[in-house]
């Protein structure tokens with residue numbers, strides 16, 4: 017790619033979204049500084065996740081049926097979804113917006129967009145991998161494993177919608193699933209196989225991206241807390257941090273779930289709730305599947321990473337902290353033997369759960385684009401369960417926006433102003 021830019025860009029946030037943005041801008045020749053309040057390689061949501069790249073996930077979180085299901089799950093302390101009840105105007109407003117967005121029409125309109133973003137991002141991962149950005153990318157597909165015939169029927173229905181959208185999907189019975197992944201013993205009714213999905217090792221990816229960014233001249237400011245903005249009437253000229261002010265031509269906010277609080281003073285409404293999730297990684301699993309999978313009824317993601325096996329799940333809305341709820345972790349652990357009978361609850365003893373906070377918008381779609389009120393502020397966050405998948409394309413689109421290149425994917429639905437009055 018030809019270096020043509022003379023832009024000075026500050027990226028707030030060194031998660032997958034910030035790093036992807038920094039890389040894409042550096043490759044256009046920009047001068048990029050990445051600010052993060054964590055130490056180098058610190059623990060953000062991008063590190064311990066399930067590592068899945070998911071063109072199969074074309075349905076946003078806000079979809080018909082999710083509200084009723086969530087209400088049922090609220091009564092079960094080990095369920096995969098929970099909203100911590102508390103008197104919070106922001107949480108109530110977010111909940112109402114989520115409810116209003118959970119319509120068939122919104123899914124119909126958002127699905128082709130999510131498909132296009134996911135496929136474009138997958139292509140970029142393949143390219144990164146070919147270019148030597150190491151992440152152990154495995155292009156082996158994803159299995160949606162179903163214990164019951166009822167779940168299989170629902171997944172088969174979704175598979176048909178996937179095929180209608182051009183996302184390949186195959187419904188398999190239990191024997192066909194075992195042929196596809198002979199490395200693991202399963203007690204299931206069947207599965208849906210999405211051959212275009214992939215998996216990778218997110219820690220390795222982040223490390224490799226940081227190395228590449230440094231090689232291209234990107235500057236990391238670590239342990240650097242962004243406090244506020246210094247702005248004129250319609251543009252920002254500096255960012256105020258605990259290490260002093262940092263000036264730039266363009267500012268990109270990729271602060272994950274903390275982004276909402278960072279734009280209050282700019283009078284931008286960016287509703288986000290933390291969607292807390294956990295992962296547990298077995299270093300020496302009794303069986304090592306070949307293909308990554310999701311246990312459909314339990315909503316648990318299982319991903320081989322080298323010789324280890326990671327189990328991720330749970331969406332606890334509304335807790336902006338990294339405290340661990342052992343009942344939810346138990347919910348993940350207890351679900352595994354129901355699908356994979358050679359695994360025992362005891363295998364997880366002594367394994368320290370990791371916790372991450374997904375940035376969740378009320379309509380389940382990312383915020384991606386420039387803001388109307390501030391001509392040099394671009395926002396890229398709110399990717400919820402798909403941040404890893406959508407990282408590379410988000411970075412590329414932000415870089416195109418900053419460099420005045422028309423984006424091939426229409427981004428109106430993702431406007432960061434969509435909840436601002």
Ligand SMILES: Cc1cc2nc3c(=O)[nH]c(=O)nc-3n(C[C@H](O)[C@H](O)[C@H](O)COP(=O)(O)OP(=O)(O)OC[C@H]3O[C@@H](n4cnc5c(N)ncnc54)[C@H](O)[C@@H]3O)c2cc1C
Pocket residue numbers: 028029030031032033034051052053054059060061062063064065066067068069070240241242243270271272273274275278291292293294295317328329371372373374375396397398399400401402403404405406
């Ligand atoms: C259990 C679990 C499993 C998941 N599995 C998958 C998966 O398989 N596939 C997938 O696509 N997605 C998955 N996700 C979702 C994915 O991890 C997130 O969507 C993604 O990591 C969000 O990336 P981000 O860069 O927006 O945020 P983050 O990774 O949280 O990065 C934001 C950064 O901003 C910094 N920051 C915030 N505020 C400030 C400030 N004031 N000053 C300086 N720095 C600041 C933070 O320190 C942080 O480093 C999973 C999530 C969880 C919890």
